[in-house]
Amino acid sequence: MNWMTIVWPMLAAACLTLALIHVRIAFGDGRRLPHLFFSLAAVAVAVVSGFELTLLRTDELVRYQTVLRWAVVPIGIMVASVTGFVWTFFGTGRKWLAMAGVGLNLLCQFANLVAPVPVVRQAIALHQVQTCGGVWFTVPTIVNGPWNIVELFSVILVAAFVLDASVQLWKKGERRRAAIVGGGIIFFFCASRGHAILVEQGIVQTPYLVSFAFLGVIIAMGYELSADVLRAATLARRLRESERHSDLAAHAAALGFWTWNLSRDEIWASANARAIFGVSEDEPLGYPGFLNLVHPEDRDAVRNAIEQAFAGSGDYQTAYRVQLPTGQLRWIAAHGRTEFDANHNPEFMSGAVMDITDRRQSELELQQLRSQLAHAGRVSVMGQLAAALAHELNQPLGAILSNAEAAELFLEQNPPALGELRDILADIRKDDERASEVIRRMRSLLRRQEMERQPLAVNPLVEDVFRLVSADAALRRITIALELSANLRTIQGDRIHVQQVVLNLILNAMEAMAKSSVGDRRITVQTHQTSDDDVEISVADSGPGIEPAILPRLFEPFFTTKPNGMGMGLAICQRIVEAHAGRIRAENQPAGGAAFHVTLPAGTARKQT
Numbered sequence: 001m002n003w004m005t006i007v008w009p010m011l012a013a014a015c016l017t018l019a020l021i022h023v024r025i026a027f028g029d030g031r032r033l034p035h036l037f038f039s040l041a042a043v044a045v046a047v048v049s050g051f052e053l054t055l056l057r058t059d060e061l062v063r064y065q066t067v068l069r070w071a072v073v074p075i076g077i078m079v080a081s082v083t084g085f086v087w088t089f090f091g092t093g094r095k096w097l098a099m100a101g102v103g104l105n106l107l108c109q110f111a112n113l114v115a116p117v118p119v120v121r122q123a124i125a126l127h128q129v130q131t132c133g134g135v136w137f138t139v140p141t142i143v144n145g146p147w148n149i150v151e152l153f154s155v156i157l158v159a160a161f162v163l164d165a166s167v168q169l170w171k172k173g174e175r176r177r178a179a180i181v182g183g184g185i186i187f188f189f190c191a192s193r194g195h196a197i198l199v200e201q202g203i204v205q206t207p208y209l210v211s212f213a214f215l216g217v218i219i220a221m222g223y224e225l226s227a228d229v230l231r232a233a234t235l236a237r238r239l240r241e242s243e244r245h246s247d248l249a250a251h252a253a254a255l256g257f258w259t260w261n262l263s264r265d266e267i268w269a270s271a272n273a274r275a276i277f278g279v280s281e282d283e284p285l286g287y288p289g290f291l292n293l294v295h296p297e298d299r300d301a302v303r304n305a306i307e308q309a310f311a312g313s314g315d316y317q318t319a320y321r322v323q324l325p326t327g328q329l330r331w332i333a334a335h336g337r338t339e340f341d342a343n344h345n346p347e348f349m350s351g352a353v354m355d356i357t358d359r360r361q362s363e364l365e366l367q368q369l370r371s372q373l374a375h376a377g378r379v380s381v382m383g384q385l386a387a388a389l390a391h392e393l394n395q396p397l398g399a400i401l402s403n404a405e406a407a408e409l410f411l412e413q414n415p416p417a418l419g420e421l422r423d424i425l426a427d428i429r430k431d432d433e434r435a436s437e438v439i440r441r442m443r444s445l446l447r448r449q450e451m452e453r454q455p456l457a458v459n460p461l462v463e464d465v466f467r468l469v470s471a472d473a474a475l476r477r478i479t480i481a482l483e484l485s486a487n488l489r490t491i492q493g494d495r496i497h498v499q500q501v502v503l504n505l506i507l508n509a510m511e512a513m514a515k516s517s518v519g520d521r522r523i524t525v526q527t528h529q530t531s532d533d534d535v536e537i538s539v540a541d542s543g544p545g546i547e548p549a550i551l552p553r554l555f556e557p558f559f560t561t562k563p564n565g566m567g568m569g570l571a572i573c574q575r576i577v578e579a580h581a582g583r584i585r586a587e588n589q590p591a592g593g594a595a596f597h598v599t600l601p602a603g604t605a606r607k608q609t
Contacts, residue, residue: 009053012046014215037085038225042218044078049211056137056207058126064140065123069112072120076109078214082185083158085221086165089181092172093165101157108151119145121200129205137207142200152193159189177224184220188213258336260287260349276332276355278324295321295329310346314338319356331360404428455603456491456498458527458535459484465502466525469510478510478521485528491535492603493580501573501584505539505596508569512543512594534582534602540595545588554586573598 020039051071058064080102087098112120125141166182192213198204256273260266267285274281277293294302298320309316316336321329336351407424466482473480491498506523513521526538546554550561557571577584582600589595 009049012049012211016043016046034085034089035225037081037088038218038221041078041081041085041214041221044074044081045211045214045218047074048078048214052208052211055140058138059128061123061126064126064138065118068121068123068140069118072109072112075210076106079105079155079158082214082217082221083161086162086182086185089221089224090165090169090177092168093161097157097161097164101154101159101161104150104154104157108147108154111147112145117145119147120151121145121148139199139202139205139207141202144200155189155193159186162186162189181220181224185217188216188220191216256353258351258353262346262348273353276330276353277322278326278330293322295323297321306349309336309338309349314340314346314349316349316351329357330355331357452494453492454495456493456495458488458491458537458600461495461499462502462525462527462537465499465506469503469506473510473523476510476514476521477518478513478523480506480523480525483524483526485526488527488529488535489533489602491580491600493600497576498580498600501576501598502537502539504569504573505598508596509539509541509543509594512541516543530599534599537598537600538595540589540593542593545592546586546594548588551586551588555584 048071051067051074054067055064055071058067083098083102086093087095108120112118122143122145123140124143126138127141128136129139130136162182162185166178166186169178169182192210195204195206195209195213199206199208256270256276258267258269258273261268265286267287267290269277269279269285271281274283279285279293291299291302302318302320305316305318314337316334316338319331319333321331324330333354333356334351335353336349338346339348339350341347404424407421411421462482462484466480470480502525506525509523513523520542522542524538524540526536526540528536528538530536555570555574574584577598577600580600582598584596584598586594586596
């Protein structure tokens with residue numbers, strides 16, 4: 001056994017080993033084609049090395065010619081595989097160059113096989129050459145056929161394609177890949193073809209070394225593929241770490257993830273999501289099954305949210321309740337995004353769910369506390385109005401008493417003065433209705449209830465508050481002027497809560513003018529439509545105004561400038577206005593005094609007078 005019978009088989013074994021490795025990767029990785037082309041090229045190089053070993057040990061011309069003729073088959077496969085590798089691995093280069101080069105090369109090999117005599121190259125004589133180590137090998141005398149120039153041109157086209165693809169890849173910034181793979185392929189292509197020409201022309205006395213040259217190509221290609229595999233392994237490890245961190249974060253935040261495949265109506269849900277819904281890990285989920293988990297009162301809202309996501313931008317956001325198998329109700333907040341196909345048909349929807357039961361309960365408790373605080377504020381306000389209300393009730397009650405005494409006198413007459421009695425009864429009815437109206441307004445403000453939204457006309461609401469405070473304003477010698485715009489849009493809100501805001505602002509304005517001279521005590525209540533088509537209620541006074549230093553803190557809870565104040569009046573007003581999706585602001589007027597502006601969104605297009 002000599003060194004030649006060892007080196008070529010080792011080369012073939014190395015190539016086959018690499019081919020097997022990358023075949024496994026080709027059918028297990030998402031990016032398969034580069035690995036598949038690499039495997040084909042490595043197998044082709046191994047086969048070429050076997051043909052070369054046979055040629056260097058053959059001393060019969062006919063057999064030599066037959067082996068030489070069939071050796072072009074793996075060489076053609078190798079050239080085509082290397083070209084396909086560059087095409088898929090680089091993603092650059094002019095494709096027509098690749099197809100022209102590979103096509104011409106395969107055409108030459110086919111013509112060389114089917115022709116009666118070889119048309120690319122033909123061995124016409126053999127002679128033995130001895131190496132310095134005493135090993136004999138065969139060297140042919142070659143005559144080029146008419147298709148030799150076509151084969152050479154095909155190799156030039158393939159090299160031109162690889163060069164073009166490498167230049168484009170270099171310009172994209174992937175210089176190492178372009179230099180190692182592209183440069184290595186071109187160099188070893190030229191080295192292989194050049195050495196074969198020197199052997200065939202008798203210039204050098206060595207065996208064919210095509211397989212050794214292309215082993216360099218295989219090494220260059222495999223180096224970058226291995227780098228990609230290592231990068232993929234690193235990314236996979238980082239992805240697993242990221243998934244662990246995401247799972248920890250999701251568990252800590254009570255988050256669950258889900259994906260809905262609409263074509264198969266299959267919903268994948270993470271373990272945390274299934275725990276939130278009370279669903280076992282092996283239970284299949286689809287759209288009907290998901291809706292069955294949703295509380296019956298919330299199913300229509302969930303359907304509408306999904307339909308709006310499909311018809312619009314694809315964003316999905318809603319909150320709903322689910323009924324757990326234990327009977328417990330759980331509040332869920334869901335966010336998602338829809339993926340569409342080319343025809344804007346929904347394909348997938350993915351998102352996250354969060355258990356917000358505790359937050360909902362806290363919001364309900366906060367709303368109850370806010371309602372209780374608002375009720376306490378109304379009671380406090382009514383305490384301030386007690387004197388004025390007593391004065392306003394005394395007038396109709398006194399008139400009723402006087403009319404009743406007069407009626408007794410008329411009844412004692414003989415005959416009774418029935419005409420006078422009728423007038424007295426009419427006056428009593430009118431005074432009774434007036435007293436009832438005062439009591440009704442007081443009871444409505446004192447009544448403790450949850451917020452009930454309904455369409456509200458702002459002007460009548462302001463007029464009701466005006467009638468409630470008019471007696472108190474008269475006692476304080478304050479003039480209240482109403483400047484109400486016609487044709488205002490209605491708002492959506494709770495009548496009692498909005499009245500409380502207006503009442504608090506008017507009472508604060510009255511107290512602000514307590515030290516002003518009698519003739520200068522004036523409050524102006526205005527309503528008008530804003531530029532955004534919302535409704536604004538303004539309460540302005542002629543008092544001393546608000547100190548600039550405390551203006552930013554007016555709406556803070558428990559902040560007050562009154563000696564006996566709680567500091568909750570304006571804070572409650574702000575909470576009520578924000579609950580109506582509105583805003584409240586305060587400012588000093590240029591002519592003196594303070595002004596408060598409450599802006600509430602219009603609810604419908606219906607006008608009010």
